[in-house]
Amino acid sequence: MSNWYSQPAPADDIIISTRIRLARNLSGIPFPSRMNDEQRSELSERVKKAVLESNTPFAKSLRFIDMKDVPENEIYSMVERHIISPEFAGSSHRRSIIISDDESISIMIGEEDHIRIQVILGGLQLEKAYDIAERLDTLLGDALHFAFDSRLGYLTECPTNLGTGLRASVMLHLPMVESSGEIRALADSVGKIGFTVRGMYGEGTKATASLYQISNQITLGISEKNAIDNLKIIATQLMEKERNERGALDKLKAEDLCWRSFGILKNCRLLSSDEMMNLLSKIKLGIGMGIIDIKEPPIKLMIEGQPYMLMRKYGIMNSDERDIYRANMIRKALE
Amino acid sequence: MSNWYSQPAPADDIIISTRIRLARNLSGIPFPSRMNDEQRSELSERVKKAVLESNTPFAKSLRFIDMKDVPENEIYSMVERHIISPEFAGSSHRRSIIISDDESISIMIGEEDHIRIQVILGGLQLEKAYDIAERLDTLLGDALHFAFDSRLGYLTECPTNLGTGLRASVMLHLPMVESSGEIRALADSVGKIGFTVRGMYGEGTKATASLYQISNQITLGISEKNAIDNLKIIATQLMEKERNERGALDKLKAEDLCWRSFGILKNCRLLSSDEMMNLLSKIKLGIGMGIIDIKEPPIKLMIEGQPYMLMRKYGIMNSDERDIYRANMIRKALE
Numbered sequence: 001m002s003n004w005y006s007q008p009a010p011a012d013d014i015i016i017s018t019r020i021r022l023a024r025n026l027s028g029i030p031f032p033s034r035m036n037d038e039q040r041s042e043l044s045e046r047v048k049k050a051v052l053e054s055n056t057p058f059a060k061s062l063r064f065i066d067m068k069d070v071p072e073n074e075i076y077s078m079v080e081r082h083i084i085s086p087e088f089a090g091s092s093h094r095r096s097i098i099i100s101d102d103e104s105i106s107i108m109i110g111e112e113d114h115i116r117i118q119v120i121l122g123g124l125q126l127e128k129a130y131d132i133a134e135r136l137d138t139l140l141g142d143a144l145h146f147a148f149d150s151r152l153g154y155l156t157e158c159p160t161n162l163g164t165g166l167r168a169s170v171m172l173h174l175p176m177v178e179s180s181g182e183i184r185a186l187a188d189s190v191g192k193i194g195f196t197v198r199g200m201y202g203e204g205t206k207a208t209a210s211l212y213q214i215s216n217q218i219t220l221g222i223s224e225k226n227a228i229d230n231l232k233i234i235a236t237q238l239m240e241k242e243r244n245e246r247g248a249l250d251k252l253k254a255e256d257l258c259w260r261s262f263g264i265l266k267n268c269r270l271l272s273s274d275e276m277m278n279l280l281s282k283i284k285l286g287i288g289m290g291i292i293d294i295k296e297p298p299i300k301l302m303i304e305g306q307p308y309m310l311m312r313k314y315g316i317m318n319s320d321e322r323d324i325y326r327a328n329m330i331r332k333a334l335e
Numbered sequence: 336m337s338n339w340y341s342q343p344a345p346a347d348d349i350i351i352s353t354r355i356r357l358a359r360n361l362s363g364i365p366f367p368s369r370m371n372d373e374q375r376s377e378l379s380e381r382v383k384k385a386v387l388e389s390n391t392p393f394a395k396s397l398r399f400i401d402m403k404d405v406p407e408n409e410i411y412s413m414v415e416r417h418i419i420s421p422e423f424a425g426s427s428h429r430r431s432i433i434i435s436d437d438e439s440i441s442i443m444i445g446e447e448d449h450i451r452i453q454v455i456l457g458g459l460q461l462e463k464a465y466d467i468a469e470r471l472d473t474l475l476g477d478a479l480h481f482a483f484d485s486r487l488g489y490l491t492e493c494p495t496n497l498g499t500g501l502r503a504s505v506m507l508h509l510p511m512v513e514s515s516g517e518i519r520a521l522a523d524s525v526g527k528i529g530f531t532v533r534g535m536y537g538e539g540t541k542a543t544a545s546l547y548q549i550s551n552q553i554t555l556g557i558s559e560k561n562a563i564d565n566l567k568i569i570a571t572q573l574m575e576k577e578r579n580e581r582g583a584l585d586k587l588k589a590e591d592l593c594w595r596s597f598g599i600l601k602n603c604r605l606l607s608s609d610e611m612m613n614l615l616s617k618i619k620l621g622i623g624m625g626i627i628d629i630k631e632p633p634i635k636l637m638i639e640g641q642p643y644m645l646m647r648k649y650g651i652m653n654s655d656e657r658d659i660y661r662a663n664m665i666r667k668a669l670e
Contacts, residue, residue, distance in 0.1 A: 252659070256604035263602030269591035324587070 003081070004104050005299045009123025013288035014239045016171040016211065016299050018125045019082070020133040023156045023165035024115040024140065027147040031157040032093070032110050040094040040110055047109045050143035051098050051136075058136065062105065067095040073316065077308035082120055084108055105132065107140075112157050113165075115140060124235060126168060126228050134224075153220070160217070164224050169215030170235045171200065175285045176245035177238065178210045190234055194218035200277075208274055209281035209302065214238070246289055258286030262294075266334045271327035276305045296333055305330060338416070339439050340634045344458025348623035349574045351506040351546065351634050353460045354417070355468040358491045358500035359450040359475065362482040366492040367428070367445050375429040375445055382444045385478030386433050386471075393474065397440065402430040408651065412643035417455055419443055440467065442475075447492050448500075450475065459570060461503060461563050469559075488555070495552070499559050504550030505570045506535065510620045511580035512573065513545045525569055529553035543609055544616035544637065549573070581624055593621030597629075601669045606662035611640045631668055640665060 004017065025031060026046070029039050048064045067075065078084045083103050088095060088111045098107040108116040117136050119129040140146075147155040153163040161167070177183065187197040194217050199207040214234060216227040246254075261282035265271070280302050286292040303309060305326050311317060314325050339352065360366060361381070364374055383399045402410065413419045418438050423430060423446045433442040443451040452471050454464040475481075482490040488498035496502070512518065522532040529552050534542040549569060551562045581589075596617035600606070615637050621627040638644060640661050646652060649660050 252604055256662070259602040259604055260599050263598030263600075264595050265598075266602075267594040267598030269587055269594055327591070 003102060004120055004122045005303055007122060012123035014173050014242050015124040016173055017120055017122055018129045019120045019169045020129040021167040022117040022133050022137055023113040023161040025147040025155055026114050027145050043114055044096045044109050047115060050140050054139055056139055061100045062098050065097050073308050073311050077312045080306035080309050081303055126232050130228055161219050163220035166219055166224050166227055167215055168228050168231050169213050171211055171213045172238055173210055173284055174212055174242050175210035175281060177242050180245060195234060209277035254289055255291050258282050258291045265330050268327045270323045272323055276326060277302055294334055301333055338437055339455055339457045340638055342457060347458040349508050349577050350459040351508055352455055352457055353464045354455045354504045355464040356502040357452040357468050357472055358448040358496040360448050360482040360490055362480050378449055379431045379444050382450060385475050389474050391474055396435045397433050400432050408643050408646050412647045415641035415644050416638060461567050465563055496554050498555035501554055501559050501562055502550055503563050503566050504548050506546055506548045507573055508545055508619055509547050509577050510545035510616060512577050515580060544612035589624055590626050593617050593626045600665050603662045605658045607658055611661060612637055629669055636668055
C-alpha cells in the first residue's frame with residue numbers, strides 16, 4: 001500500500017501534509033519517564049490488545065511492532081518518514097508501535113506519554129485526519145482507562161500537552177512567502193494566537209526546501225475543533241498568500257529557476273541531502289505553477305533521499321557514498 | 336566553409352587556438368593615425384590590388400571588404416569571431432579588410448599600422464600559422480614597399496611592435512591550473528621572459544571560462560623563429576601541467592561538475608554570456624577528460640553565444656532578450 005506522500009491530495013500544490021497527534025496516558029501507572037521495565041511491557045501489551053483485538057475496520061490495517069525487533073537504521077528511516085518522533089527513535093527504553101499498512105496511522109507506545117496517536121495525511125485534510133484520530137482515541141479509551149481530569153482534561157507528562165493533548169499541524173511549501181522575507185513576521189503573528197512555525201522535521205529543525213510546519217501550541221482551555229478550525233484558517237490564508245505571490249512572479253524567471261534545478265538533479269553525480277531538498281523544492285514550485293511535471297511527487301523523493309531511507313534501500317554506507325547513491329536515485333527517478 | 340573553431344585541431348583539448356599577427360607599414364605614407372582620407376583610400380586600393388591581383392592560391396579564398404559596407408553589428412560580431420581587433424571595429428576612419436572564406440586569414444588595412452596580417456588556426460599550430468602569415472607577408476612585400484630599417488627591422492606606429500612586428504599567441508584552456516591558484520605566478524614567470532598572459536578577448540580583458548592567451552611581448556632583437564619556439568615551449572609546458580592536474584582530479588567530482596554544467600545549459604531558460612562561458616568551460620574540461628561528449632565544440636558555442644553573434648543570427652535585441660535567445664540556442668545545440 002502506498003504512503004501518504006506518494007499520492008495526490010487536496011491542495012497539495014502548497015500544503016504537503018496534515019498531522020494530528022493526540023497524547024494520552026493510562027491512569028494508575030506512572031508516566032513513561034518513571035516507568036520500570038515491567039510496567040513498560042504491561043503498557044505495551046494492554047495497548048496492543050486494545051487495538052488489535054477490537055472488532056473495528058482499523059484492526060485489519062494495523063500491525064503491532066516491538067521496537068526491539070527493528071534494526072536501528074530502520075528506526076531512523078521511520079523518523080524520516082514521519083511515522084515516529086526523533087525522541088522515540090532515540091530512546092533506550094522498551095518501546096512499541098502500532099502502524100497502518102500505508103503508515104498514515106501510528107500509535108507510539110511509551111514515548112513522552114503512554115500513548116501518542118498520530119494520523120498523517122497528504123495535503124490539507126485536517127477534519128479527516130482528526131476524524132481518524134478521534135476514532136482511534138475512542139477505541140483506545142473504551143478499552144483502557146485514560147488519565148483525565150474533569151477540569152483540566154487529559155493529563156500528560158508535559159504541561160504543554162495538558163487538556164486536549166492535541167497537536168494539529170500542517171506542513172506548507174512556501175518558497176515565495178519565504179523569498180519575500182515574510183516568514184519571521186508570519187511566525188510572530190501566528191505565535192500571538194497560539195501557533196508555532198517550524199522546519200520539516202519538527203522542533204528545533206531549521207527550514208529546508210521552504211517547508212514550514214505550523215501547529216497549535218495551546219491545548220488548555222480550547223476545544224479540539226477550535227484549534228483545528230484556527231489552524232485551517234491560517235493554512236488557507238498562507239496558501240492564498242503563496243499562490244498570490246506565485247502569480248506575481250516573472251514567468252520566465254520561474255521557468256528558468258525550475259528547469260535549472262531539474263537539469264542539475266537530472267545530471268549530477270553527487271548530491272547532498274540539503275541540496276536535494278532545495279532543488280526538489282524548486283521543482284515542486286514549478287509543478288505548482290504548471291511549468292514542469294515529473295513522474296513522482298517531489299515530497300516522495302525528498303523523503304526517499306533522506307540518509308536512512310537511502311540506506312534502507314541500498315545498504316549501510318557513509319555520507320560520501322550516500323551522496324553518490326542519492327544522485328543516482330534522483331537521476332533515475334527523473335528519467 | 337567552416338570556421339577554425341568548428342573543427343578538430345591538434346592539442347585542442349587544451350589549446351584552443353593559435354594566432355600569428357604581423358604589423359607592416361608602407362614607406363612613404365604616414366602611419367594611419369596621421370593619414371588623411373585620400374591616403375586611406377589609396378592605402379586600401381594598393382593593398383587590395385597587391386593581394387587580389389596576385390596569382391597565388393591565396394587570392395582565390397580571399398575577399399576584400401570595405402568596412403563602410405558592413406553594418407555595425409556585423410563589425411562587432413567580427414571582433415567576437417577574433418577576425419578583427421576591437422580598436423579596428425571602433426575606429427571612425429575609413430578601414431577595409433581582406434579575409435579568407437574560413438576567416439582564418441584576415442588582413443586589417445588601416446588599423447594602428449597600415450597592414451595587420453592575422454592568421455588564426457584551431458589548436459596548437461604555430462609553425463603552420465606562421466608559414467601562412469609569412470607567405471602573405473612575402474606576397475604583400477613583393478608588391479608594396481614596406482617601411483624597413485636594416486638596424487631596427489619593420490617600422491611600426493607603436494614601438495612595442497618594432498622589429499619583427501610579430502605577435503604570436505596561443506589561447507589555452509586552463510581550468511585546473513587556474514583553480515590551483517597558479518595563474519598569477521605563471522603570469523609573473525612568463526613576464527620575465529617577455530611573454531604576457533591575458534583573457535580571451537585580448538588586452539585589458541579579464542579571463543572568463545579559464546581561457547588564457549599567452550603572447551610574446553618582445554619584437555626587437557629576437558628572431559621570429561625564436562619568439563615562436565619559445566611560445567611553443569611555454570604552451571606545451573602549460574598543457575602538460577594542466578593535463579597532470581586533470582589526472583590528479585577526483586574523477587567523480589569532475590564528472591559531477593561537468594554533468595551539472597551540462598544539466599544547467601541543457602535546461603536553463605535564461606543565460607548570460609558570462610555564465611554560458613563558465614559552464615561551457617566545464618563541459619570542455621569534461622570532454623578533455625573523456626567524461627562527456629557533445630555535438631559541437633564548446634569554443635564554437637562560446638563564440639556563437641556572444642552578443643553580436645547572437646544578434647547576427649536572430650536580429651537586434653537587448654541584453655535581456657539575448658539571455659533568452661542564448662539559452663534557447665545552447666539548449667538546442669545540446670539536444
